Amino acid sequence: MPKLYAYTDGACSGNPGPGGWGVLLLAKQDDNIIKTRSLSGGAAETTNNQMELTAAIMALEALDKPSKITIVTDSSYVKDGITKWIFGWKKNGWKTSAKKAVKNEELWKRLEKATKQHDVNWEWIKGHAGHIENEQADELARNGMEPFKV
Numbered sequence: 001m002p003k004l005y006a007y008t009d010g011a012c013s014g015n016p017g018p019g020g021w022g023v024l025l026l027a028k029q030d031d032n033i034i035k036t037r038s039l040s041g042g043a044a045e046t047t048n049n050q051m052e053l054t055a056a057i058m059a060l061e062a063l064d065k066p067s068k069i070t071i072v073t074d075s076s077y078v079k080d081g082i083t084k085w086i087f088g089w090k091k092n093g094w095k096t097s098a099k100k101a102v103k104n105e106e107l108w109k110r111l112e113k114a115t116k117q118h119d120v121n122w123e124w125i126k127g128h129a130g131h132i133e134n135e136q137a138d139e140l141a142r143n144g145m146e147p148f149k150v
Helices: 048-061 076-091 105-116 132-148
Strands: 003-012 017-029 032-046 068-073 119-124
Touching: 003 048, 003 132, 017 048, 017 132, 032 048, 032 132, 048 068, 048 076, 048 105, 048 132, 076 105, 076 119
Parallel strands: 003 068, 068 119
Antiparallel strands: 003 017, 017 032
16 A cells, blocks of 8 residues: 655745745655655745645545555644644634634644544654655745745
8 A cells, every 4th residue: 555645835925914824745665755745835925834724635635545654844833733723722712822813724724624524643843854754845835835936
């Protein structure tokens, strides 16, 4: 059975500003890549965190059937948010511990819904540190932003 990986990244020119998201989906068997798929897109006015979240959402929503997948992100905001913080936010009515509204609530809800369809393992890696797949996801995100740059 192939192992699925999604390398996700977001980019923003200004924060907020034009932004893009990118996903490199890989299916591996015995450490050999047997299939790849690239996804990207963007928005005219967004934030880096919104694009990081969107990349993870799009990776999961692109899967045709319930799957076991590892999402690799360089965003501790995304990884910690979905694996730790979201439980407290939901318990507190989508408020932070400081009683403020959770930023990007609708994206968090969409990400949580998408994760429930799959068996997701979350991995964080340092961005811009020579990880080939992360660099490819970054390039996809920057390409997704291009149509929105002035």
